[in-house]
Amino acid sequence: MQLRELGEFRLIERIKSKLSYxxxxxxxxxxxxxxxxxxxxxKLLLSTTDTLIEDVHFDLGxxxxxxLGKKSLAxxxxxxxxxxxxxxxxxLSLGIPSRIxxxxxxxxxxxxxxxAQSFQTYAVGGDTSLSPExxxxxxxxxxxxxPSHAIYRDSANVGDQIFVTGYLGDSALGLKILKSxxxxxxxxxxxxxxxxRHNSPVPRVTEGRLIAENRIASAMIDISDGLxxxxxxICRESMVGARIWLEKVPLSEAFQKYSKExxxxxxxxxxxxxxxxxxxxxxxxxxxxxxERIKTExxxxxxxxxEIVEKDNGVKxxxxxxxxxxxxxKGFDHFL
Ligand code: ADP
Ligand code: MG
Numbered sequence: 564m565q566l567r568e569l570g571e572f573r574l575i576e577r578i579k580s581k582l583s584y585x586x587x588x589x590x591x592x593x594x595x596x597x598x599x600x601x602x603x604x605x606k607l608l609l610s611t612t613d614t615l616i617e618d619v620h621f622d623l624g625x626x627x628x629x630x631l632g633k634k635s636l637a638x639x640x641x642x643x644x645x646x647x648x649x650x651x652x653x654x655l656s657l658g659i660p661s662r663i664x665x666x667x668x669x670x671x672x673x674x675x676x677x678x679a680q681s682f683q684t685y686a687v688g689g690d691t692s693l694s695p696e697x698x699x700x701x702x703x704x705x706x707x708x709x710p711s712h713a714i715y716r717d718s719a720n721v722g723d724q725i726f727v728t729g730y731l732g733d734s735a736l737g738l739k740i741l742k743s744x745x746x747x748x749x750x751x752x753x754x755x756x757x758x759x760r761h762n763s764p765v766p767r768v769t770e771g772r773l774i775a776e777n778r779i780a781s782a783m784i785d786i787s788d789g790l791x792x793x794x795x796x797i798c799r800e801s802m803v804g805a806r807i808w809l810e811k812v813p814l815s816e817a818f819q820k821y822s823k824e825x826x827x828x829x830x831x832x833x834x835x836x837x838x839x840x841x842x843x844x845x846x847x848x849x850x851x852x853x854x855e856r857i858k859t860e861x862x863x864x865x866x867x868x869x870e871i872v873e874k875d876n877g878v879k880x881x882x883x884x885x886x887x888x889x890x891x892x893k894g895f896d897h898f899l
Contacts, residue, residue, distance in 0.1 A: 564665040574668065575691055578655070581672045582679065582686035588651070589687060598687035600652055600705070607713055609706040611642040617697035619897075625741040628667045630762040632674025635700045638787065640682050641766035641840045643706035645785035647714040647775025650684040650768065656701040658694030682768060712775040714844070717800035719782035723845035725805060725869040726854065728767050728861065730815040731790055732822070735836020737761030739825040756817045764840040770861050771842055779854050780844035789835035792894025793843055795878050804876035807834075807869040810883050828891060834880060837895045845871055
């Protein structure tokens with residue numbers, strides 16, 4: 564079915580019917596001029612928004628509508644996780660070109676709804692508009708955190724140890740694999756883990772919450788642009804430098820097995836590839852023991868990859884030999 568057979572208001576009704584759930588904290592959900600939600604007294608409201616634009620952030624040849632729905636919410640939820648918060652509600656704005664079918668929107672919304680349920684995050688509104696050529700998704704997530712639990716980028720200290728969740732570089736390698744094929748159905752089964760790490764990232768909400776509740780981290784960020792680039796954000800805000808031990812950067816088995824096939828520079832992907840959506844955080848050395856204790860509850864591994872040093876040292880990657888390693892490109896920048 565084409566969108567013109569449905570019209571804007573019936574499309575919104577259709578989206579609403581698949582996304583809205585009643586919740587005691589939603590006083591007024593989708594359907595009024597603004598949504599009305601209750602937030603718990605004493606908590607901070609965390610707000611974040613991210614836009615995904617066709618042919619800039621995704622290529623519909625390489626990601627299914629369902630995965631795109633999941634990913635659009637996941638990348639936003641990841642920002643809340645990186646603050647040590649809990650995602651609560653979200654707003655969904657869509658720019659839809661006329662060539663997009665109603666079936667595509669249905670699949671997109673079903674992926675989104677799956678993600679929303681897994682994070683217990685509720686749709687409370689949005690906006691729907693025609694877009695001239697490209698499909699555009701913009702999601703705003705509202706989350707909350709206790710003031711004592713929120714974790715910022717600006718409070719890393721010299722001597723803090725640097726940790727990262729999961730494996731790095733899988734997503735960037737997955738994207739290279741996708742781009743080497745003519746479409747999604749041409750991706751071999753053996754590469755599926757890597758392409759899924761790109762198309763269906765898992766934001767580390769559980770880990771972020773545990774880190775926050777146990778006050779493990781002095782600073783935290785999610786890796787969206789790339790390890791070095793995002794670590795530089797922490798360092799700039801905190802006015803410190805950092806050392807990363809190259810051989811400690813966690814690489815998945817699949818990454819180690821296949822990266823050489825798809826890139827001339829496999830060392831750089833985990834450092835600057837981006838879209839890992841893993842958590843990068845700094846820990847005072849007296850809290851490292853507490854991290855060891857809580858990490859048993861993590862759904863992924865956590866790896867000690869470096870330390871915070873004086874600002875003058877900048878952000879450096881060192882080999883075991885003590886030699887410095889220089890990345891070709893630090894991370895993603897839209898305008899560079
Ligand atoms: P208004 O003209 O007041 O901006 P709209 O017609 O844009 O209202 O939207 C009507 C209702 O539907 C609002 O509650 C809005 O939040 C919701 N809505 C519109 N588009 C979406 C969408 N893509 N996803 C979720 N809710 C939506
Ligand atoms: Mg509107």
